[in-house]
Amino acid sequence: MSEVDLGGIGWPIPPVPERDGSSELSSDLDADRLGHVTALARRADVPPEALIAVVWRLVLDRLFSRADVPLRFACGTTWAVRLHEGTPILRLVVEAGSALAATGSERMGPIGLGRPAEDAVLTLDWNDGSVELGYARKFVPDHTAEELLACVLSLVDGLGGCDVVADARAVLSAAIATRRPPHVNGPRNTRTAAEVFAKVLKSGSDGIAVRHRGTALTYSELGERAGGVAAWLRVHGISGTDVVATVLDRSVNPVVAALGCWAAGAAYAHLDPEEPDGRIVDALSRIGARAVVCDESSAPRFSDVGLPVLQITDAGRAPYRPVRGYHTDCAYLVLTSGTTGRPKAVEVPHRALVGYVDALLERIGPALPASFGTSTTFASDLGNTSVYGALLSGGRLDVYDRDLVLDPLALRAELAEHPVDLLKCTPSHLAALTADGDTASVLPRRVLVVGGEAFPPALARRVLDAQPDLALYNHYGPTEATVGSLVHRVTSTRGPRIPIGTPLTGVVAQVVDEAGEPVVDGVPGMLLLGGRGLANGYLAAGGDTDDAFVRSADGTRWYRTGDLVARNADGDVEFLGRVDRQLKIRGHRVEPAEVEAALTALPGVADAVVTGEPTPAGQVELVAYVVSSSPVDLGALRGRLPAALVPAAVHPVTAIPLTANGKIDFAGLRGERPPDVEVGVDAPRTDTERLVASVWLTVLSKPRIGRDEKFLEVGGDSLKSLAVFGKLRRHYPALTIATLFKHPSIAELAAALDGAAAPADSRTAPAGVEL
Incomplete structure (x- = not known):
């Protein structure tokens, strides 16, 4: 999601390129708030700007959901501190005062993030009793900026009652919760x-x-x-x-x-x-x-x-x-x-x-x-x-x-x-x-x-x-x-x-x-x-x-x-x-681990990784990568799993690549995919077979399919069968879905089309085709 370089810290919000330009929100502190800030700053013997810097740092802690977000003062000095639940607030305020004093500036100026080039993404400034939040709209939605400013003001109000960072985080959680729509309980149901x-x-x-x-x-x-x-x-x-x-x-x-x-x-x-x-x-x-x-x-x-x-x-x-x-x-x-x-x-x-x-x-x-x-x-x-x-x-x-x-x-x-x-x-x-x-x-x-x-x-x-x-x-x-x-x-x-x-x-x-x-x-x-x-x-x-x-x-x-x-x-x-590997395939929940367990239970399969990959039609299909001593029998897999859990493609690899920290390297895995090699593929022979094959190749995104290969065995499923049906009906208006399912290979379907096959029985869809 990140298009912002913050020195290794990724920007947490998906950017929207169409939302361009910069904007600013400001809030003048009323007399009570201003007096509160002044009293807290005087107690720590720091300028009010140091207190605002700590408040901003704590708010950014919530924005990024991490404890090591660096601040950058207008003069170029960086203040980097890792927050812990038990870090005393007073110590942070004193450290911020020292960091501010080290800049040699009389005024704090906008506090940005990370590297100088990114200062315009999100800044907070203190200007004679007013806080001003500047933001790039491509990276910060307006409603997010409004909530960030509300969090700043809430923490300004509550900081005096906070001894440690955990207290400040609780104040922010409460502030965020109050801005959410009210929960509607409705009447209590006691009926079956x-x-x-x-x-x-x-x-x-x-x-x-x-x-x-x-x-x-x-x-x-x-x-x-x-x-x-x-x-x-x-x-x-x-x-x-x-x-x-x-x-x-x-x-x-x-x-x-x-x-x-x-x-x-x-x-x-x-x-x-x-x-x-x-x-x-x-x-x-x-x-x-x-x-x-x-x-x-x-x-x-x-x-x-x-x-x-x-x-x-x-x-x-x-x-x-x-x-x-x-x-x-x-x-x-x-x-x-x-x-x-x-x-x-x-x-x-x-x-x-x-x-x-x-x-x-x-x-x-x-x-x-x-x-x-x-x-x-x-x-x-x-x-x-x-x-x-x-x-x-x-x-x-x-x-x-x-x-x-x-x-x-x-x-x-x-x-x-x-x-x-x-x-x-x-x-x-x-x-x-x-x-x-x-x-x-x-x-x-x-x-x-x-x-x-x-x-x-x-x-x-x-x-x-x-x-x-x-x-x-x-x-x-x-x-x-x-x-x-x-x-x-x-x-x-x-x-x-x-x-x-x-x-x-x-x-x-x-x-x-x-x-x-x-x-x-x-x-x-x-x-x-x-x-x-x-x-x-x-x-x-x-x-x-x-x-x-x-x-x-x-x-x-x-x-x-x-x-x-x-x-x-x-x-x-x-x-x-998702925060994990779970997938949705044609509306069905699929845990890759369940499919991987079924694959590794097949003869010869030593290891397997299953993932979701996009199709040209914009859907997601299940793809497996296997370390196996023999070709994977998809028919045997269909005997163990529902149709939605059977991979559309199985690619043999020599080993499952891992990242430096021992996790599956999915990018490397796709690079391990062997090139398509035409081995023993019996090409279409008639004009009708070539027409059917061209439709199959388009729908299944395959470089080649043999005339005797079965639709379900080369990546077909219920929804892809509908796509094939729609394309072929332009050439054969009398085609029925029953004919399509009754004749699962290119050769069989082409022969049926040439011979105007009769409709199949009332139960037309073969096992393995689901919705």
Whole structure:
């Protein structure tokens, strides 16, 4: 981020080249403040300028989040001192007085930073009872300068009560905290989600609750089917604190199963049926599942797990009468990628889910959406915005299965026949669906919620241009804080990024430095989340829970998101990156360590490093570098990992390069990548094959692909398949997504196109293609 040379100290704020020129803020000290400064200076036998220099040095300590920021007086003298918590303030004032006296100047002049060439970046001057802050707007936003000056004045007021540096830092933390927007608690929720749904059932309205393709259930039908699942679970001894695994295709069935688990007093964990068998079995152990609810097609996978298994079509019907539960009970678990090489199970309580739905619908506004669409796997919580936004408010939920969301034409037809008021999706999925230029036909009637990864401003602009009256929201939140915590209504796409917003009711957000102290607005720091939306923690993983969920000195519980953010002039939080290696791939959280563990478990792989690298399309894809005695079998990797965790490319290297301090040298690693060598590649033979190959090469950013290589094995994924589909349909208007998935190589697809292949079966997308 740094474009400022401060002698080895990096500038903490991302520069904005378009924001040019310099500016100045000043404040005249009133009589009380001026008298306070004079008295303190007289007590230390130094001029007032020395006291102001110490105040400035302490404020810069907070700005840079480091204790060794050098000051430079106008005459060129540098005052460098390392601050410690126990450093006496009086000693600092005396040292500043000596440093000032050594300059031989009668007046302090502007105090700058580091080297002379950079003095204009940020300065503070004392001029006969007035403090003047000068700053270069390219490096210091106006709102940051205003907060820095406010910090100076607050510390001038409070310095007399500070004995050591730690006291002064506490004054600054309090001053920064008072400038933050007030936290809105909202009403305390003591209801379970099951109780809220039961209340919807009793309201008397019996409209459509959930629909999928040709199946639609009214609220009374949904309640009876969920009641039947609950009755089966009770017969098999399932009750409060138990966990039930649901392994169901995207349809009305996951909804039935979840509500049935709640009625029995249990929590559910949706597992994606497309995941490998070994991972599913490991997940059952991980979550401590007491029973499994599945489709008929998945039942054989559980014949040897030693658990009661319900094929959901065998469940009877019964009244929906949830057992009495507590709002602190776990409602559901979500498995997320883990740094230990195995996924972690996040326990989300009922109070957090109900509070989230209430807060989100409140933020959207008084006109409650009547219909909601969900386009993502039930195994993640991203879709819960729509699922429970509908079911806990009496709305209609439309479930779009995997085949539908991978086929832009089919999805457009579905939305045309059954429009929805609110739709949620990831930016990468939205970009793929609208790559052909037809944006309006995949949009909902009133509200589009985008989340799961960074939202490119150009994509937001495309949406607003297509439907100017659409309410477009960028929604942010980790699973550990229940679906979403911050939201931003997008009305402008100027600037380098779309903000992730401000906290929902009941959520507290704080941006802190490495010491856990609040940072100045505009300065990057890690986002902490608190409030009523926090998860209970990680199931049976006390160490991970203690690391991620921490308590501050006042007892407040916080989740350390690991996300690097900054607060802008409007009070919105902006996402800048990560403080660790975690990645977002097509909306899925990916811990590189989990992928590395799976790679090194393969035969011949001695070491592996996984990272994210940008694609020409502006997305991020997973890339692996391996030290291996034999080629890596990506097919075997797909048997261990979900599709989002399988690298798009695997590059062999002789060794993993390290920096001088023993960390992975990622720049050097990319330099170790061997050049592409054409070995045994069977080139396209016909005009159709050459056309298909040119599209593949463009989408996959590959120099060459053999005619018999499989799409998924050369870096393809769900969203890239949409891009291929869009480009080929310009030449073959009758092409279906089913044809694309049924014929995974260039040769097979070209033959199908030449022969006008018939549509495939209803389940078109092969295993390994997810959304």
